[in-house]
Amino acid sequence: MSLRLGDIVDALGGSLEGGARDTRIERIAPLQSAGPADLSFLNNPRYAAQLATSRAACVIVAPALRGQALARGACIVTPDPYAYFARATQLWARTQGLAPAPGIHPSAVVHPEARVAASASIGPLCVVERGAVVGEHTVLKSRVSVGERCRIGARCILHPGVVIGADGFGFAPEGGAWLKIEQLGAVVIGDDVEIGANTCIDRGALEDTVIEDGVKLDNLIQIAHNVRIGRHTAMAGCTAVAGSTQIGAHCTIAGAASIIGHLSIAERTHISTNTVVMRSITQPGGHYTGVFPMDDNAHWEKNAATLRQLYRLRERVKALEQQRQDDSGSLEQ
Amino acid sequence: MSLRLGDIVDALGGSLEGGARDTRIERIAPLQSAGPADLSFLNNPRYAAQLATSRAACVIVAPALRGQALARGACIVTPDPYAYFARATQLWARTQGLAPAPGIHPSAVVHPEARVAASASIGPLCVVERGAVVGEHTVLKSRVSVGERCRIGARCILHPGVVIGADGFGFAPEGGAWLKIEQLGAVVIGDDVEIGANTCIDRGALEDTVIEDGVKLDNLIQIAHNVRIGRHTAMAGCTAVAGSTQIGAHCTIAGAASIIGHLSIAERTHISTNTVVMRSITQPGGHYTGVFPMDDNAHWEKNAATLRQLYRLRERVKALEQQRQDDSGSLEQ
Amino acid sequence: MSLRLGDIVDALGGSLEGGARDTRIERIAPLQSAGPADLSFLNNPRYAAQLATSRAACVIVAPALRGQALARGACIVTPDPYAYFARATQLWARTQGLAPAPGIHPSAVVHPEARVAASASIGPLCVVERGAVVGEHTVLKSRVSVGERCRIGARCILHPGVVIGADGFGFAPEGGAWLKIEQLGAVVIGDDVEIGANTCIDRGALEDTVIEDGVKLDNLIQIAHNVRIGRHTAMAGCTAVAGSTQIGAHCTIAGAASIIGHLSIAERTHISTNTVVMRSITQPGGHYTGVFPMDDNAHWEKNAATLRQLYRLRERVKALEQQRQDDSGSLEQ
Numbered sequence: 001m002s003l004r005l006g007d008i009v010d011a012l013g014g015s016l017e018g019g020a021r022d023t024r025i026e027r028i029a030p031l032q033s034a035g036p037a038d039l040s041f042l043n044n045p046r047y048a049a050q051l052a053t054s055r056a057a058c059v060i061v062a063p064a065l066r067g068q069a070l071a072r073g074a075c076i077v078t079p080d081p082y083a084y085f086a087r088a089t090q091l092w093a094r095t096q097g098l099a100p101a102p103g104i105h106p107s108a109v110v111h112p113e114a115r116v117a118a119s120a121s122i123g124p125l126c127v128v129e130r131g132a133v134v135g136e137h138t139v140l141k142s143r144v145s146v147g148e149r150c151r152i153g154a155r156c157i158l159h160p161g162v163v164i165g166a167d168g169f170g171f172a173p174e175g176g177a178w179l180k181i182e183q184l185g186a187v188v189i190g191d192d193v194e195i196g197a198n199t200c201i202d203r204g205a206l207e208d209t210v211i212e213d214g215v216k217l218d219n220l221i222q223i224a225h226n227v228r229i230g231r232h233t234a235m236a237g238c239t240a241v242a243g244s245t246q247i248g249a250h251c252t253i254a255g256a257a258s259i260i261g262h263l264s265i266a267e268r269t270h271i272s273t274n275t276v277v278m279r280s281i282t283q284p285g286g287h288y289t290g291v292f293p294m295d296d297n298a299h300w301e302k303n304a305a306t307l308r309q310l311y312r313l314r315e316r317v318k319a320l321e322q323q324r325q326d327d328s329g330s331l332e333q
Numbered sequence: 334m335s336l337r338l339g340d341i342v343d344a345l346g347g348s349l350e351g352g353a354r355d356t357r358i359e360r361i362a363p364l365q366s367a368g369p370a371d372l373s374f375l376n377n378p379r380y381a382a383q384l385a386t387s388r389a390a391c392v393i394v395a396p397a398l399r400g401q402a403l404a405r406g407a408c409i410v411t412p413d414p415y416a417y418f419a420r421a422t423q424l425w426a427r428t429q430g431l432a433p434a435p436g437i438h439p440s441a442v443v444h445p446e447a448r449v450a451a452s453a454s455i456g457p458l459c460v461v462e463r464g465a466v467v468g469e470h471t472v473l474k475s476r477v478s479v480g481e482r483c484r485i486g487a488r489c490i491l492h493p494g495v496v497i498g499a500d501g502f503g504f505a506p507e508g509g510a511w512l513k514i515e516q517l518g519a520v521v522i523g524d525d526v527e528i529g530a531n532t533c534i535d536r537g538a539l540e541d542t543v544i545e546d547g548v549k550l551d552n553l554i555q556i557a558h559n560v561r562i563g564r565h566t567a568m569a570g571c572t573a574v575a576g577s578t579q580i581g582a583h584c585t586i587a588g589a590a591s592i593i594g595h596l597s598i599a600e601r602t603h604i605s606t607n608t609v610v611m612r613s614i615t616q617p618g619g620h621y622t623g624v625f626p627m628d629d630n631a632h633w634e635k636n637a638a639t640l641r642q643l644y645r646l647r648e649r650v651k652a653l654e655q656q657r658q659d660d661s662g663s664l665e666q
Numbered sequence: 667m668s669l670r671l672g673d674i675v676d677a678l679g680g681s682l683e684g685g686a687r688d689t690r691i692e693r694i695a696p697l698q699s700a701g702p703a704d705l706s707f708l709n710n711p712r713y714a715a716q717l718a719t720s721r722a723a724c725v726i727v728a729p730a731l732r733g734q735a736l737a738r739g740a741c742i743v744t745p746d747p748y749a750y751f752a753r754a755t756q757l758w759a760r761t762q763g764l765a766p767a768p769g770i771h772p773s774a775v776v777h778p779e780a781r782v783a784a785s786a787s788i789g790p791l792c793v794v795e796r797g798a799v800v801g802e803h804t805v806l807k808s809r810v811s812v813g814e815r816c817r818i819g820a821r822c823i824l825h826p827g828v829v830i831g832a833d834g835f836g837f838a839p840e841g842g843a844w845l846k847i848e849q850l851g852a853v854v855i856g857d858d859v860e861i862g863a864n865t866c867i868d869r870g871a872l873e874d875t876v877i878e879d880g881v882k883l884d885n886l887i888q889i890a891h892n893v894r895i896g897r898h899t900a901m902a903g904c905t906a907v908a909g910s911t912q913i914g915a916h917c918t919i920a921g922a923a924s925i926i927g928h929l930s931i932a933e934r935t936h937i938s939t940n941t942v943v944m945r946s947i948t949q950p951g952g953h954y955t956g957v958f959p960m961d962d963n964a965h966w967e968k969n970a971a972t973l974r975q976l977y978r979l980r981e982r983v984k985a986l987e988q989q990r991q992d993d994s995g996s997l998e999q
Contacts, residue, residue, distance in 0.1 A: 028850060029872055086838035089848035089871075098814070098848070107775050109440050109457040109475070124775040124793045125809075127457045127475040127493070141832070142775070142793040142811045143458075145475045145493040145530075148431070157846075159832040160793070160811040161864065166474070166492040166530035169551040169569060172419035176583060177547050177565050180490075180527070182422035182431070184361060194846070197811075197832035197866040198494065198886075200530040200552040200570075205422075206362055214843050218835040219866040220531075220888050220906075222553050222570040222588075232843050236835060237866075237888040238906045238924075240553075240571040240589050242606075250842060255888075256906050256924045256942075258571075258589045258607050272633075273908075274924050274942045276589075276607045276624050290627035291942050293637045294956035300938075302644040304959045310643070310976075311968040316650050317982050323657060324989060442773050442790040442808070460790045460808040460826070476791075478808045478826040478863075481764070499807070499825040499863035502884040502902060505752035509916060510880050510898050513823075513860070515755035515764070517694060531827065533863040533885040533903075538755075539695055553864075555886050555903040555921075573886075573904040573922050575939075591904075591922045591940050605966075609922075609940045609957050623960035626970045635977040643976075649983050656990060 001096050002026045005058055008039070009076060012087045017066070019058050019074020028088055031056065041085040042069070060084050100139050114146075117154075129165075135191065147203060153191035153213070161198035164189070168202040168209075168225025168243065181205060183225060190214070196221065196237065205243075218255070230267060248284065334429045335359045338391055341372070342409060345420045350399070352391050352407020361421055364389065374418040375402070393417050433472050447479075450487075462498070468524065480536060486524035486546070494531035497522070501535040501542075501558025501576065514538060516558060523547070529554065529570065538576075551588070563600060581617070667762050668692045671724055674705070675742060678753045683732070685724050685740020694754055697722065707751040708735070726750050766805050780812075783820075795831070801857065813869060819857035819879070827864035830855070834868040834875075834891025834909065847871060849891060856880070862887065862903065871909075884921070896933060914950070 006021030026037040031047065034040040034056035041060035042051055051059065051068055058074040060081045069075035078084040093099060100121040104110055108122045111130040116122060120134045123142040128134060132146045135154035140146070144158045147165025158164070170181035185204025189211045195201070196219035201209060203225060210228040211217075218237035223229070227241050230249035238256040241247065245259050248267030259265065259277040266281050272289035281288065295303065306313065339354030359370040364380065367373040367389035374393035375384055384392065384401055391407040393414045402408035411417040426432060433454040437443055441455045444463040449455060453467045456475040461467060465479045468487035473479070477491045480498025491497070498520045504511035518537025522544045528534070529552035534542060536558060543561040544550075551570035556562070560574050563582035571589040574580065578592050581600030592598065592610040599614050605622035614621065628636065639646070672687030695704040697713065700722035707726035708717055717725065717734055724740040726747045735741035744750040759765060766787040770776055774788045777796040782788060786800045789808040794800060798812045801820035806812070810824045813831025824830070836847035851870025855877045861867070862885035867875060869891060876894040877883075884903035889895070893907050896915035904922040907913065911925050914933030925931065925943040932947050938955035947954065961969065972979070 027872075033873065080838075080840065082838045083840045083845055086836075086840075086845040086847045089850060090846065092850060093848040105775070107440075107773075109438070125458055125476075125791055129475075141813075142795075143476060143791075143809060143829075147474075147493075157833070160813075160829045161494060161531065161827060161866070163493045163530040163552075166552065167490070167527075169529060169549070170419075171549055171567065172413075172415045174413065174416045174419075177525075178549050178567060179416055179419040180423065181419045182426040184422060184425060192843075194833075196835060197829040197868075198531050198553075198827065198864050200494075202530075202552065206360075207366065216835070216837055216844050218888075218890075219829075219832065219868065220553060220864075220886060222551075224551075224570065234837065234844060236908070237890065238571070238904070242569070242588055255908055255926075260588075260606055270630075272630065273926055273944075275627050277627055278606075278624070279627075287630040288627050289630045289633040290625040291633075291637070291944070292625045292956040292958045293641050294941050294943055294945075294954050295641055297936075297938065297953040297955040299641070299644070300955040300957070303640060303642075304957070306643045306647045307640070307969060307973070308959050308961055308965070309647075309969075310972045311965070313647055313650060314972045314975075314979055316654065317979060317986070320650070320653055320657065320986055321982065324986065440773075442771070458791055458809075462808075476809060480807075480826075494827055494864065496809075496826045496863040496885075499885065500823070500860075502862060502882070504882055504900065505746075505748045507746065507749045507752075510858075511882050511900060512749055512752040513756065514752045515759040517755060517758060531864050531886075533827070535863070535885065539693075540699065553886060555884075557884075557903065571904070575902070575921055593921075593939055603963075605963065608960050610960055611939075611957070612960075620963040621960050622963045622966040623958040624966070624970070625958045626974050628974055632974070632977075636973060636975075639976045639980045640973070642980075646980055646983060649987065653983070653986055653990065 002037075003091070003095055005039075005074065005076075008088065008091065011091050012084060014060070014076040014078035014084055016058075016074070016076050018070045023057055023074065025057060028085070028092055029056065031059070039088065041081050041088075043082040043085070060088070100141075102137075108140075123160075132165075147187070149186040150188070150203065151186065152189045153193065155192045156189060157194045159195060159197040159199075159219070162195050163198075163200045164195075165203040166200060168205050170205050170225065170243075185209065185226065187211070190231070193217075199223075212249070224261065236273070335370075336424070336428055338372075338407065338409075341421065341424065344424050345417060347393070347409040347411035347417055349391075349407065349409050351403045356390055356407065358390060361418070361425055362389065364392070372421065374414050374421075376415040376418070393421070433474075435470075441473075456493075465498075480520070482519040483521070483536065484519065485522045486526065488525045489522060490527045492528060492530040492532075492552070495528050496531075496533045497528075498536045499533060501538050503538050503558065503576075518542065518559065520544070523564075526550075532556075545582070557594065569606070668703075669757070669761055671705075671740065671742075674754065674757065677757050678750060680726070680742040680744035680750055682724075682740065682742050684736045689723055689740065691723060694751070694758055695722065697725070705754065707747050707754075709748040709751070726754070766807075768803075774806075789826075798831075813853070815852040816854070816869065817852065818855045819859065821858050822855060823860045825861060825863040825865075825885070828861050829864075829866045830861075831869045832866060834871050836871050836891065836909075851875065851892065853877070856897070859883075865889075878915070890927065902939070 029038040031054040040056035061069040104122040105124045108126040110128040114128045114132045116134045117136040126144045129148040131149040133151040138156040150165040167183040171178035190213035199221040201223040212231040214232040216234040222240040224243040226244040233251040235253040236255035242261035254273035264280045266284040268285040270287040275290045362371040364387040373389035394402040437455040438457045441459040443461040447461040447465045449467045450469040460478045462481040464482040466484040471489040483498040500516040503514035523546035532554040534556040545564040547565040549567040555573040557576040559577040566584040568586040569588035575594035587606035597613045599617040601618040603620040608623045692703040697720045700706040706722035727735040770788040771790045774792040776794040780794040780798045782800045783802040787805045792810045795814040797815040799817040804822040816831040833849040837844035856879035865887040867889040878897040880898040882900040888906040890909040892910040899917040901919040902921035908927035920939035930946045932950040934951040936953040941956045
C-alpha cells in the first residue's frame with residue numbers, strides 16, 4: 001500500500017513544497033528512522049536539528065521551519081504539524097482498510113432487546129446486554145462487555161476487554177457482614193469517546209455514571225459508580241476514580257493517579273502521574289502533584305526513616321527557634 | 334415497573350407513617366434528586382437539612398428523625414436506614430427481573446468435567462475449566478474465566494472479565510533466565526463473595542489461594558498466589574496483594590493500596606487509599622496510611638527536592654542541638 | 667497421580683540419598699505442611715531448622731545441608747534446590763497432563779489470515795486477528811486477544827484476558843478536542859515470554875512495541891506504545907510503563923511500580939514496589955525506591971502536614987545555622 005504526496009495534500013490540505021506530487025509514500029515514520037519512502041513530521045522546534053539528517057521523503061513542518069526543511073528536501077507546510085500528522089495517520093488507516101467493517105460479528109452475543117446502530121461494528125466475542133444502546137459508527141473491538149441499559153454514543157472506540165456497566169461497589173454493613181446495594185443506575189457514554197483495553201466503568205447505584213463527549217481513557221482504568229467525567233478530559237493508564245467524583249472538562253490526568261470519592265475537580269486541571277487527589281479542586285487550570293521522589297534504595301531508607309519522625313523534627317526546630325528567641329530576649333535585658 | 338409502599342413494608346418491615354400503603358413508587362433515588370414517585374433514604378443525620386426540601390414520595394429514616402420526616406410527608410421508620418435501603422434495592426432488582434436466570438448460556442464454554450450447580454448462572458462467553466466447581470445460586474456475568482480445579486462457593490457474583498486461577502507469578506532464576514515454577518495449587522472461594530470486573534485471583538503455587546466467605550472485591554484487583562483473605566473483608570478497586578500474604582477478617586482496604594508479600598494483617602485493620610503495606614500488622618482494628626500529600630506542582634517540586642535531603646536536614650538539626658547543648662555547658666561552667 | 671522418587675531423579679538428575687527409588691510421591695509441598703507422601707525442598711539455609719520437623723517423604727537440598735537432611739530421612743542433593751524444585755513442578759504438570767493440547771479451540775475466533783503454529787494452543791474464546799502470528803508451542807489460555815499483525819514467538823504463555831495490540835494512547839490536541847493518532851505499529855513478542863492475566867501491551871504508534879525473549883510479566887500490567895523490554899526482565903503485577911520507555915535486560919520491577927514515558931533504564935536495575943521512576947537510569951545494577959512509609963493514620967496526618975511545609979522547614983534550619991554562624995563571628999571579634 002502506498003499514497004502519493006499529491007493525494008495526501010489533496011486530502012488533508014497544507015502546501016507541498018520542494019517535492020513532486022507523484023512521490024510515493026510507503027509509510028509514516030519518526031524523523032530519525034524514516035527512510036526515503038517515508039513521510040515524517042517535526043512538531044517540537046527543539047528537534048529541528050534532526051531535520052538536516054533525516055532521510056524522509058517529505059517532512060510535515062510549521063511555517064517557521066519552512067526554510068530549514070526546504071534546505072533538506074520536500075516538505076508539507078501547515079500551521080499545526082502534529083494535528084496534520086494525526087490526520088495523516090487516519091488517512092493511512094483508511095487507505096489500508098484498517099477500519100473494522102460495520103456489523104455484528106457472528107461470535108458476539110447481542111441481546112435481542114439491545115439496540116445497535118447499523119453502522120456500528122461489534123467485534124468478536126463481545127457481549128451487549130438487554131436494553132443497551134450502541135451508537136452510529138461506534139466500534140467495539142473484541143471481547144467488550146456492555147451491560148444492561150448502558151448507552152454508548154456515536155463514533156466511540158472500545159478496546160478489547162472493556163467492561164461497561166458492571167455493578168458499582170456498594171454495600172451496607174450489617175452485623176459484621178455486607179449487604180449488597182443493587183446498582184440500579186446505568187452508564188451513559190457520549191460521542192467520540194475512546195476507552196482503552198480492560199478499562200472498567202461501573203454503573204451508578206441509583207443514577208447513572210456519565211462519560212461526556214470526547215473523553216479519552218487509556219487502558220486498565222477504573223471509573224467507579226456515579227462518577228461524571230467532563231468533555232474532552234483525557235486520562236492515562238491505570239488511573240482510578242472513586243465513587244461520585246465529578247471531573248470537569250478538558251482535564252488531563254496522568255497515569256496511575258487516584259482520585260478519591262465525592263470530590264469535584266475543576267475544568268482544565270492537570271494531575272501528575274501517581275498523584276493521589278484527596279480534596280476537591282475548585283480553581284480551574286491548576287497543576288497538582290504528590291509523588292515520593294525515587295532515590296537510590298539506601299538513601300531512600302534513611303530519608304523514609306526520618307520522614308516517619310518529621311513532625312518531631314519540626315518540633316525540634318521550633319524548640320531551637322524558641323531558645324534562640326529567649327536568648328535574644330535575655331541579651332536585650 | 335412500580336411497587337406500592339405497602340408492598341415494600343410488607344416485604345422489608347419498618348413502619349410506614351404519614352403516607353398511604355397504596356402510593357406507587359417508580360424508582361429509588363437520592364434525597365436531592367428524588368421526585369414525587371420516588372423512595373429515598375436518609376442515612377447520615379448530617380444531611381437532615383436536605384429532608385425538608387426533598388420531593389420524594391417517602392423517605393426511609395431512623396427513629397431519631399421521625400419527627401422531622403413526618404413534618405415533610407411519608408416516611409418508613411427503621412433502626413438502620415442504610416441497611417433498609419440496601420434491602421429495598423434488592424427488592425427492586427427482584428421485582429424488575431434484573432437477576433440473571435439460572436443455567437449456562439449457550440456461548441459459555443464449560444468443561445464436561447466441571448461441576449456447575451443447577452441454580453448457578455453462567456453468563457455469555459464465560460469459561461469454566463476442567464474440575465472447576467461453581468456453587469448454588471452463584472452468578473458469573475459475561476466473560477469470566479474459572480481455571481482448572483478452582484472452586485467457587487454459593488451465592489457469589491463474579492463480574493465481567495474476572496480471571497480466577499491464572500498461574501501465580503513464580504520463577505526460579507537460573508543462568509540469567511527464569512525457570513517456570515508450575516502453579517499446582519488452585520483457588521478456593523467461599524460463599525457470598527463478590528468479585529469486581531477484570532479482577533484476577535491467581536492459583537497457589539503448591540497450596541491454594543483462599544478467599545473466605547463474604548469477602549467483597551472491587552474491580553481490577555490483583556490477588557497473588559497463596560494469599561488468604563479473611564471473612565467479610567472488603568477491598569476497593571485497583572488494590573494489589575502480593576504472594577502468600579494473609580489478611581484477617583473484617584478488614585477494609587481502600588482503593589489502589591498495595592500489600593507486599595508474606596505479611597500477616599490483623600483482623601479489622603483499615604488501610605487507607607494508595608497506602609503501601611510493607612510490614613505485618615499484629616494489632617487488630619488499627620488504621621494505617623502512607624500517602625504523599627498532593628500539592629500545587631511548584632510547591633511539590635520544592636518539597637520533594639528537600640525530601641531527598643531529609644536525612645541531611647535531620648543531621649543539621651542534630652548539630653544545632655548539640656552546639657546549643659555545648660553552649661549551655663560552657664555557660665554553666 | 668503419583669511418581670516414584672527414582673523417576674524423579676532419572677528425569678531431573680540430582681542424587682537420591684537415604685531413601686528408596688520406589689517411594690511414591692503424591693504431591694509437592696512446602697516443608698512445613700508436607701506429609702509422608704510429599705516431596706519438599708529447602709532453598710534458603712535460614713529455614714534449615716524446619717528440616718528436622720518436616721514430615722516430607724524426601725527433601726531437595728544443597729550439598730551443604732546433606733548431613734542435616736540425611737539425619738531426618740530421604741533427600742535429593744543438587745547444587746541449586748530452587749531450580750530443581752521448579753523443574754520438579756514442571757515434571758509434575760507434564761505427568762498430570764496439565765499442559766494444554768495443541769490446536770485451536772472451536773470457540774476461538776482466529777482470522778483466516780492469521781498464522782498459528784500447529785504446536786500452539788489457542789484456548790477457548792480467544793481472538794487472533796488478521797495477520798497475527800503465534801509461534802511454536804505457545805499457549806493462549808482462555809479469552810486472550812491478539813490484534814492485527816502482532817507477532818508472538820515460541821513457547822510463550824498468555825494468561826486469560828491478556829490484550830496484545832490494542833491502540834496506544836495517542837491524540838493530538840486541536841481546538842480543545844483530541845484528534846486520534848492511528849496506531850500503525852504492532853507488538854512483537856519474543857520467545858519464552860509469559861504474560862499474566864488481564865495484562866495489556868499496546869501496539870506502537872509508527873513502529874513496534876517490543877518484548878524481548880524470556881520476559882515475564884505478571885497480571886494487570888500496562889505496557890504502553892513503543893516500549894521495549896529487554897531480555898529476561900521480570901515485572902510484578904499492576905506495574906505501568908508509559909510510552910517509548912526502554913527497559914534493559916535482566917531488570918526486576920516489583921509490583922505496582924510506574925515508569926514514566928521516554929526513559930531509558932539500564933540493565934539489571936531493580937525497582938522497588940510502588941516506586942515511580944521519573945528519570946532515566948544509566949548505571950546498571952542499581953536498586954531504586956520511592957515509597958511513602960506507612961504509619962498509624964494519626965502519625966501520618968501529622969507528618970504529612972509537616973511534609974507540605976518541608977521546604978519552609980529547611981529554610982528555618984538554614985536561618986538558625988546562619989544566626990549561629992553570625993554569633994560565632996561576633997564572638998570571635
